[in-house]
Amino acid sequence: MPENSLSLSELNGQVSDAIRDHLPDTYWVRAETSDVRLNRNGHCYLEFIEKDARGQNIVARARGVIWNNVYEMLSSYFETETGQPFVSGLSILVRVSVDFHELYGFSLSVVDIDPSFTIGEIARNRQLVLRKLEEEGVLTLNKELTFPELTNRIAVISSPTAAGYEDFCDQLAKNPYGFVFYTRLFPAIMQGERSEPSVIAALEKIYAHKEHFDAVTIIRGGGSSSDLSCFDSYYLATNCAQFPLPVISGIGHERDITVIDIVAHTRAKTPTAVAELLISHASKTAVELMDLQQRLVEKSGLILQSLQDKLGELSRRMIHSSRFFVREELSVVQQLSIILNHQAKRLLQAENHSVAEKSQYIHMASPENILKRGYTLTLKNGKIIKSATELSEDDIIETLFTDGKTESIITKK
DSSP: OOTTOOOHHHHHHHHHHHHHHHOOSEEEEEEEEEEEEEOTTSOEEEEEEEEOTTSOSEEEEEEEEEOHHHHHHHHHHHHHHHSSOSOTTOEEEEEEEEEEETTTEEEEEEEEEOHHHHHHHHHHHHHHHHHHHHHTTOTTTGGGSOOOSSOOEEEEEEOTTOHHHHHHHHHHHTOTTOOOOEEEEEEOOOSSTTHHHHHHHHHHHHHHTGGGOSEEEEEOOOOOGGGGGGGGOHHHHHHHHTOSSOEEEEOSOSSOOOHHHHHSSEEOSSHHHHHHHHHHHHHHHHHHHHHHHHHHHHHHHHHHHHHHHHHHHHHHHHHTSOHHHHHHHHHHHHHHHHHHHHHHHHHHHHHHHHHHHHHHHHHHHSHHHHHHTTOOEEEETTEEOOSGGGOOTTOEEEEEETTEEEEEEOOOO
8 A cells, every 4th residue: 555545534635624724704605496305403504506608508616515503694685686596497606605514525615695686587587488488489479369359267376275266267257248258267376496397398389279268367476576486487487478369477475576567468467457357358348339339229210310301302392393204303312213222232231240249259158058058057056166165965956947946955975
């Protein structure tokens, strides 16, 4: 064995001494957090990583630790300033000391953090995503779509257990005009690392049946600002921007405007506000239909009065004309009458066709029409039953058909 050989612990000890001698101070370091975790003693262990300019490959990595007495103070300070907890995937600026332990190896001990750097990085990333969407020409594509006049078939992307989703459905069902809305839930995870692919998967399912829907709503209720990070995603934003149906966002934050809010056709502050927007649009369509009906009646009356006046004038002229001119004027009157009657019929047919189309939309959405198509309504104590979970054995229920109703007793569930 060579005389100058070293044991591993001796070599590591010399490395530790060298690092301590040459890097004795603390240093501000820019990095991204990864694998952040707390142990039962309150110490925070994590990895610091750095990626290349395209953000695809890791070019540097180091173990990190924040001891419990420091972590308790810094994590609270960081969340207060940024509105989000200290988690993986954040761009941060931290002050660290460089350590090398004979057993555990190289690590960085965090002693301070600058939240303003993280806030700036979030805003910078949001602007980069918006600039990329604009350069690709897709930023305003969804906004350029036209809402159908009858928008009552709604695809909903939400967590099925979210209070915001329940508020949305309740608001639509209890609208003061009695409009009928048909909603279908496409469940998705609305926060955390899995939310982005989950929402994109829901959009893909809706796209496969897009002819059955008039619009898409993406809704969630409340939560912290950190829960909104997925809604600044480029991949989710480009899916929404290029979706062939109008997208309405209602993710429950009045203060924070995400990239999804910007690329969506319409942004509402909350799920309830999304429902109110749909109800308002349906009300506007109904008003336009009634206005069209009134204008049809008025225009028809004016046309008929004009024809009557012209015929009366021609009749008076015929009385005072010679037989020759009487025959000539009579011919003119007959031709004019045919033309005017033809024009009146064409105008009335066109207006009646328009009214019929609007009336058909309203008729299709009416509860009476739904019953005629073979559907039924089930009531318990006068209240519509929407789920089997609302019924118990021995409950008395009432079933409405298009031509009558029956009463039943639940014997088995």
